[in-house]
Amino acid sequence: MMDGSRRSFLKLAGLTALGAAGAAGASTRQASANPEVATEPAHTGTRLAMVVDLRKLDADGEVAKRCIEACHKAHNVPSFNSIKDEVKWIWTEDFETAFHSQEFHFLREDLEHKPTLLLCNHCDNPPCTRVCPTQATWKRESDGVVMMDWHRCIGCRYCIVACPYGSRSFNWRDPRTAENLADPAMRNPEFPTRMRGVVEKCNFCEERLARGEQPACVEACDNDELVFGDLNAPGSKVREMLGRHLAIRRKPGLGTQPEVYYIVDDPATLGAGSDEPAVAEQPEMEGDHA
Amino acid sequence: MLEKALLGDRRYWAWLAFLGALIGMGVVLYMYQFKTGLTITGLSRDVVWGFYIAQFTFLVGVAASAVMVVLPYYLHNYKAFAKITILGEFVAIASVAMCMMFIFVDMGVPYRITNVFLHPTPHSMMFWDTIVLSGYLVLNVLISRVTLQSERRGVAPPRWIKPIIILSIPWAVSIHTVTAFLYSGLAARPFWLTAILAPRFLASAFSAGPALLILLALVVRKLTRFDPGDEALRKLGVIVAYAMSINVFFVLMEIFTAVYSDIPEHVSHFQYLFTGIEGEATLVPWMWASVVLSVISLILLINPKTRNNLTTLAWACVTTYLALWIDKGLGMVIAGFVPSPLGKVVHYAPTLPELGISLAIYAVGAVIVTGLYKIALAERGLLETRSS
Numbered sequence: 001m002m003d004g005s006r007r008s009f010l011k012l013a014g015l016t017a018l019g020a021a022g023a024a025g026a027s028t029r030q031a032s033a034n035p036e037v038a039t040e041p042a043h044t045g046t047r048l049a050m051v052v053d054l055r056k057l058d059a060d061g062e063v064a065k066r067c068i069e070a071c072h073k074a075h076n077v078p079s080f081n082s083i084k085d086e087v088k089w090i091w092t093e094d095f096e097t098a099f100h101s102q103e104f105h106f107l108r109e110d111l112e113h114k115p116t117l118l119l120c121n122h123c124d125n126p127p128c129t130r131v132c133p134t135q136a137t138w139k140r141e142s143d144g145v146v147m148m149d150w151h152r153c154i155g156c157r158y159c160i161v162a163c164p165y166g167s168r169s170f171n172w173r174d175p176r177t178a179e180n181l182a183d184p185a186m187r188n189p190e191f192p193t194r195m196r197g198v199v200e201k202c203n204f205c206e207e208r209l210a211r212g213e214q215p216a217c218v219e220a221c222d223n224d225e226l227v228f229g230d231l232n233a234p235g236s237k238v239r240e241m242l243g244r245h246l247a248i249r250r251k252p253g254l255g256t257q258p259e260v261y262y263i264v265d266d267p268a269t270l271g272a273g274s275d276e277p278a279v280a281e282q283p284e285m286e287g288d289h290a
Numbered sequence: 291m292l293e294k295a296l297l298g299d300r301r302y303w304a305w306l307a308f309l310g311a312l313i314g315m316g317v318v319l320y321m322y323q324f325k326t327g328l329t330i331t332g333l334s335r336d337v338v339w340g341f342y343i344a345q346f347t348f349l350v351g352v353a354a355s356a357v358m359v360v361l362p363y364y365l366h367n368y369k370a371f372a373k374i375t376i377l378g379e380f381v382a383i384a385s386v387a388m389c390m391m392f393i394f395v396d397m398g399v400p401y402r403i404t405n406v407f408l409h410p411t412p413h414s415m416m417f418w419d420t421i422v423l424s425g426y427l428v429l430n431v432l433i434s435r436v437t438l439q440s441e442r443r444g445v446a447p448p449r450w451i452k453p454i455i456i457l458s459i460p461w462a463v464s465i466h467t468v469t470a471f472l473y474s475g476l477a478a479r480p481f482w483l484t485a486i487l488a489p490r491f492l493a494s495a496f497s498a499g500p501a502l503l504i505l506l507a508l509v510v511r512k513l514t515r516f517d518p519g520d521e522a523l524r525k526l527g528v529i530v531a532y533a534m535s536i537n538v539f540f541v542l543m544e545i546f547t548a549v550y551s552d553i554p555e556h557v558s559h560f561q562y563l564f565t566g567i568e569g570e571a572t573l574v575p576w577m578w579a580s581v582v583l584s585v586i587s588l589i590l591l592i593n594p595k596t597r598n599n600l601t602t603l604a605w606a607c608v609t610t611y612l613a614l615w616i617d618k619g620l621g622m623v624i625a626g627f628v629p630s631p632l633g634k635v636v637h638y639a640p641t642l643p644e645l646g647i648s649l650a651i652y653a654v655g656a657v658i659v660t661g662l663y664k665i666a667l668a669e670r671g672l673l674e675t676r677s678s
Contacts, residue, residue, distance in 0.1 A: 008416050078341070084333075084335070085329055085334075098632070100633040101555065125480060127476065131414050131416065132406040132412070133411050133420070138404070152409070153402075154397055154398065154400075154402045154406065155397050155399045155400075156393075156396070156397055158414070160338045161476060162476050162477075162478055162629070165478075166335075166631050166632050167631075171327075172328050172399065175325060196327045197327060197398025249495055251401055254477040256477065
């Protein structure tokens with residue numbers, strides 16, 4: 001049934017393999033899902049990253065709730081009553097669950113259960129984009145944002161299977177019938193709604209970045225609980241924070257290079273002077289996959 | 291040639307009507323799924339692949355197993371497989387067709403399937419799986435058609451088909467290897483992250499496939515004048531015995547590595563399968579049934595007396611097939627998702643619509659096998675039934 005087109009795409013496959021252009025070709029494509037933000041940022045050599053300052057997130061998760069609401073409102077993320085159909089871009093888990101493969105014994109109780117914000121890590125070496133059979137998801141070379149094209153996604157869910165962080169959601173039912181989106185007046189008209197059968201996830205607010213704004217979750221914070229910026233710019237706030245504090249990442253041993261960092265505690269408690277730059281990762285925590 | 295499938299007695303049409311009813315039910319259920327979404331399945335945010343993809347994986351193995359008759363017959367000129375080889379190729383065709391349907395019903399946006407061809411992506415294993423599977427289908431349709439036509443004309447098959455037949459041998463290995471690579475290359479899923487997954491897939495395929503072929507041959511022999519010959523069936527029995535032993539050996543190696551190293555992320559999936567964790571034990575009775583069936587099948591297969599007796603061989607094949615279906619068509623895929631990457635234990639069981647759609651796809655496979663067998667037997671003038 002498919003032999004007619006087989007030759008042409010085998011040829012193409014060979015070419016792309018030769019030029020190793022599979023990923024590069026995808027990355028230059030623009031987000032057709034939202035024509036408004038079709039232009040890529042002019043600056044190059046950028047590596048966008050986020051720092052989550054767990055010291056500042058409160059135990060009741062009030063700040064986190066504000067971040068989640070801002071994001072889900074801005075992106076028309078459907079809200080269903082059933083956990084089975086759940087779609088989420090940013091959410092909280094206990095610190096212990098968020099870092100469950102790294103064991104922390106006798107952890108202070110407030111930290112153990114600290115509502116920890118989780119979102120797409122926009123990995124520098126993303127396994128989800130590697131497996132996508134249609135290049136419907138790809139890492140944007142200009143700034144490292146892991147993008148999604150909802151007009152191309154076939155809904156095979158391979159990217160969800162490949163993501164080690166549970167950051168991706170599938171639209172099991174029509175998101176436009178969700179209680180928060182059923183009434184078109186309740187939707188954000190500046191961002192598209194999705195259709196049934198496609199995968200979605202956090203986009204680092206690429207539509208807001210294109211307008212020169214901060215991500216919605218960052219903007220919802222008032223005390224730098226979330227900090228966002230360019231990791232490649234030496235003077236940037238994210239770089240400054242990573243240089244001064246001990247920050248950890250989720251499942252560092254997998255080599256995905258997540259670009260969401262978590263500052264767990266004051267360096268003073270860990271025995272390091274606050275002026276001394278600390279290492280960005282704790283090497284002893286990498287052994288969980290050896 | 292195809293018109294031969296349209297002639298038959300009442301029993302033949304009753305069988306097709308039964309399959310047709312199942313397919314009709316499946317079509318209605320699929321329309322329901324198409325309209326409502328995959329929410330009608332038991333799948334969820336944490337268990338995103340389930341019964342459909344597991345059937346796909348199992349059937350890729352059945353499809354690949356045709357090589358177990360093709361290789362001895364064409365490469366080693368093993369004449370006893372002369373009659374049964376075409377049946378093996380037909381099972382392969384039906385299996386690949388079912389594989390494609392299981393992928394199709396699992397897709398969120400099925401009418402975008404052409405995107406896989408419009409945007410070929412060599413770094414995706416799914417892209418390669420599409421290529422090898424469709425290629426395998428083309429190879430088997432071509433080979434069985436050409437060899438059957440030559441047989442009808444009473445001439446030797448044309449010489450150009452020989453290299454294509456030889457090509458189909460490594461190609462059969464490739465379809466199950468690439469299917470294993472879909473799973474075994476994912477850092478996110480420790481349960482599948484094992485180099486032995488592809489070898490294990492092949493071993494289970496080369497036991498389940500020939501076991502099914504023996505059973506089909508016995509049924510066809512009962513209903514028609516077609517006789518593949520006892521020697522062919524017994525030789526296939528030896529193949530099943532070796533492949534099943536190797537398969538069980540591979541499974542034990544997997545369990546040893548996980549349990550002895552005692553790495554929580556690796557052990558927890560086996561706990562989910564065999565003991566249950568946090569009260570979630572949906573698959574536990576199934577997996578133990580698979581263990582018991584495997585033991586019975588090995589006893590019947592390894593003992594020469596029971597293997598050479600066609601009645602006990604049939605039972606050995608039934609137990610082999612069921613044991614492997616549970617292992618691969620239920621456990622292998624689902625256990626990769628439980629516990630989730632965040633360590634959460636979630637429940638998954640297929641829903642009735644999910645099972646109904648799957649049953650209908652198996653019915654389509656049965657229609658294909660029935661029709662193709664009928665054509666082949668009619669060509670050979672072997673259709674007059676023995677009993678009635």
